[in-house]
Amino acid sequence: MYIIIVGAGNVGYYLAKTLLNAGHEVLLIERDKRRCELLRDEFGESVMRGRGDEIRTMREAGADRADIVVACTGDDEDNLIISQIAKWYFNVPRTVARINDPRNESIFQQLGIDATVSSTNIIYHLIEQEIEAGEVIPLAALKRGNIEIVDIELSTRSPVVGKRVQDLPLPPDALIVCIIRQENAMLPHGDTVLEANDSVIALVSAQNERQLRKVFAEEQYE
Amino acid sequence: MRIVILGCGRTGAALARIMAAEGHRVTLIEWNNDSLERLGGKFTGAVITGNGLDEDVLKKAGIEQADMFVALTEGDNRNLMAAQIAKDRFHVPKVIAKVNDPIRAEAYRERGIYTICYSLIGSAMIRDLAYDRPLGSVEEYNVVPPELKD
Numbered sequence: 001m002y003i004i005i006v007g008a009g010n011v012g013y014y015l016a017k018t019l020l021n022a023g024h025e026v027l028l029i030e031r032d033k034r035r036c037e038l039l040r041d042e043f044g045e046s047v048m049r050g051r052g053d054e055i056r057t058m059r060e061a062g063a064d065r066a067d068i069v070v071a072c073t074g075d076d077e078d079n080l081i082i083s084q085i086a087k088w089y090f091n092v093p094r095t096v097a098r099i100n101d102p103r104n105e106s107i108f109q110q111l112g113i114d115a116t117v118s119s120t121n122i123i124y125h126l127i128e129q130e131i132e133a134g135e136v137i138p139l140a141a142l143k144r145g146n147i148e149i150v151d152i153e154l155s156t157r158s159p160v161v162g163k164r165v166q167d168l169p170l171p172p173d174a175l176i177v178c179i180i181r182q183e184n185a186m187l188p189h190g191d192t193v194l195e196a197n198d199s200v201i202a203l204v205s206a207q208n209e210r211q212l213r214k215v216f217a218e219e220q221y222e
Numbered sequence: 223m224r225i226v227i228l229g230c231g232r233t234g235a236a237l238a239r240i241m242a243a244e245g246h247r248v249t250l251i252e253w254n255n256d257s258l259e260r261l262g263g264k265f266t267g268a269v270i271t272g273n274g275l276d277e278d279v280l281k282k283a284g285i286e287q288a289d290m291f292v293a294l295t296e297g298d299n300r301n302l303m304a305a306q307i308a309k310d311r312f313h314v315p316k317v318i319a320k321v322n323d324p325i326r327a328e329a330y331r332e333r334g335i336y337t338i339c340y341s342l343i344g345s346a347m348i349r350d351l352a353y354d355r356p357l358g359s360v361e362e363y364n365v366v367p368p369e370l371k372d
Contacts (some may be wrong), residue, residue: 054325055325056325076301077297077303085329101275103276105276107277107311152306
């Protein structure tokens with residue numbers, strides 16, 4: 001995965017480090033010259049000086065092939081604009097914005113930002129979700145009704161592989177709406193049997209998302 | 223008209239004074255009390271001290287009834303965020319933002335926020351003056367010329 005992180009404060013710094021250690025391609029963009037020089041020793045080519053809210057910088061950064069852009073500067077307004085530019089101009093599939101004022105969450109959502117987070121830890125967990133097989137990726141939160149659309153990729157070790165849809169211990173307010181198998185989308189029936197590498201698209205209420213995740217996750221059953 | 227202005231810099235203060243003098247109901251939002259001195263003694267509008275990205279502050283300034291919202295702080299992104307809140311959240315009919323980066327100004331103008339870019343207007347105007355050409359319209363100046371696109 002190619003992940004661009006804008007803002008090399010503490011959040012950006014540790015996030016970049018963590019993702020690099022996990023083997024991802026990371027580019028850390030920082031506008032402060034001195035901060036960049038300090039980071040250069042540790043990150044080498046993975047640091048770039050520039051402003052993530054400028055289209056030119058993002059083009060140079062290769063934003064058009066980025067899987068995720070994380071805007072984690074200290075200013076909410078900068079993080080909003082960085083995320084919007086990434087989406088509008090470079091079609092980045094997923095934008096994550098750090099917010100300092102939690103009340104901005106719904107505004108960011110309304111303005112098209114995929115995810116907002118307010119600490120290093122949560123950012124890392126979100127990205128972890130994106131990356132690891134067998135995890136649940138929230139595709140979208142429906143604005144009204146508090147329902148999320150999630151994409152669950154089944155690893156070979158998922159406990160649901162080989163099971164029929166009707167036998168899954170789904171939480172309340174969860175509905176499997178589609179299964180994508182080898183690029184083909186199919187509408188599942190109760191007797192559809194899940195296979196490894198299936199992508200399961202489900203609707204779930206926000207409060208039951210975690211429970212749904214447990215049904216498909218491998219570790220719980222190991 | 224009911225007008226909410228964010229930012230009491232030179233432009234914000236001048237606009238507030240002019241519009242208030244012309245009989246409009248002006249509310250100015252500014253978080254730095256020192257900047258309010260620019261309003262002079264005769265300003266008849268209202269002043270709210272606070273953060274213009276805070277919905278509660280915006281509501282206090284009457285954004286829900288406003289006919290027009292103008293974002294004129296020093297920060298491009300601040301202006302763009304405030305303008306989007308005004309437009310998408312509070313459905314203010316007319317929203318204008320000052321944006322100094324020409325590229326960003328154009329990006330948001332294409333998406334329905336009317337942006338004014340002083341750096342573009344100023345530089346294009348000076349170019350015409352350099353060639354002794356008649357001055358063009360602000361609308362002409364406010365677009366990104368090909369030389370700046372890359």
